[in-house]
Amino acid sequence: MKDLLKHVFHIDHVIVAGLTIIIIELMVAITLNLEFLSPVVRALKSFSMTDIYHKIQNSGDPTEVCNTITLVDITELTHRKDIAHIIREINEMKPSILGIDIIFEGEKSDSVGDELLAEACLNGNLSRTVFAYKLLDYDESRHSYQRSLHSYFCMEHDIKEGFVNLVDNPEKSIRKYANILPSQDTQAYSFPFQISQLATPKTIGDEMMHTINYKPIVFPVIKYNELGNYKEYITGHIVLLGTTQEERDKFYTPIGQKSGMEILAYTILSMTEGSPVKHAGPWIIILWALFAGYLTNLIDFFLTKRVKKRQSTMMVFVTQSELYDKVISFIVMVLITWISFELYVKYGYFVDTVLPLATIVLIEEGRLLYVGLLSVLKKKKHNNFVKKSIYANEIE
Secondary structure, three states: OHHHHHHHOOHHHHHHHHHHHHHHHHHHHHHHHOHHHHHHHHHHHOOOHHHHHHHHHOOOOOOOEOOOEEEEEOOOOOOHHHHHHHHHHHHHOOOOEEEEOOOOOOOOOOHHHHHHHHHHHHOOOHHHEEEEEEEEEEEOOOOEEEEEEOOOOOOOOOOEEEEOOOOOOOOOOOOEEEOEEEEOOEEEEEHHHHHHHHHOOOOOOOOOEEEOOOOOOEOOEEEHHHHHHHHHHOOOOEEEEEOOOOHHHEEEEOOEEEEHHHHHHHHHHHHHOOOOOEEOOHHHHHHHHHHHHHHHHHHHHHHHHHHHOOOOHHHHHHHHOHHHHHHHHHHHHHHHHHHHHHHHHHHOEEOOOHHHHHHHHOHHHHHHHHHHHHHHHHHOOOHHHHHOOOOHHHOO
16 A cells, blocks of 8 residues: 555655656647747637637527626618618617617718607617727837717717627637727726726726626527517616627637627626636646646556566557557546546636647657756766666666
């Protein structure tokens, strides 16, 4: 029993895992500094394990209907007087918060429509209404946006606004939404953040980006001409008014292509539920990778070294095959991924598993490097350390 515990908790397993991590970090450093490998770097940056987690969560058709946020689709409306009528109709149903995800750029030739729209927006419950606007002209030297685009009636009135900029590259999955962005030497707050502050007032933190929780849920989508049939989804709900069918307003997410308004809804929901995703720091990731490497090396050691003593031809053949190593790696990868998935789904704690999974795959390289270092130490007459190693018999 004592001998068993000695081999289970042997420092060699940690050293092998640590050397494997060093090998990986060196490979990453080389990749980052070689220009012809830049496409690989971009591909890795555009990948996140959260994409897989959300895919698993949303593998079936969601059955839970959101009872706090409703989307009103006005994609087909083009005249401002018609939009004004819809805004008045929504306000009469008394939503808890109205978010208008449309920027009405400048006054048009239809002065009557302009006047009706402005009147409908400004005569509603302004203290519970948030208007969208957009930040423009980002200045790299000043690290801030220099202009902004607002609806034509907003600048002259004291209203609550939030920017709707998607900071993530539109070519990859939208995983995060900005809480705060620098604008003309001040801080600008996002549309979903402003709505979440009205819904559940809380202290403003310093987190610039909010990780969106794409939980399996369905948001009620009501067409503008069917509001009267679904009053129960408007009264007391957060209502977002905008478009869901415009192709130019579609973006890629971990759960497929979604409209900008749907992304806003997911962001607001994850903000108002009060369970933001917490990201593990680099040291936690390194410790997780050490554990993954330790476990992989430990299993390999016992199944390889111990089984050999039985002199079973079949077991010796199996333990020496490449398939054997892959099976061990696969089992540990599944375990690490499952634990990380449970931490994310149940506790909102995200541990990036790229390094742990890479450590599992490349553990053999770390083991070979360690055996090589032991050989060098033996030649340097450091026999005491070498004799204590579980790999002492493998040194020439």
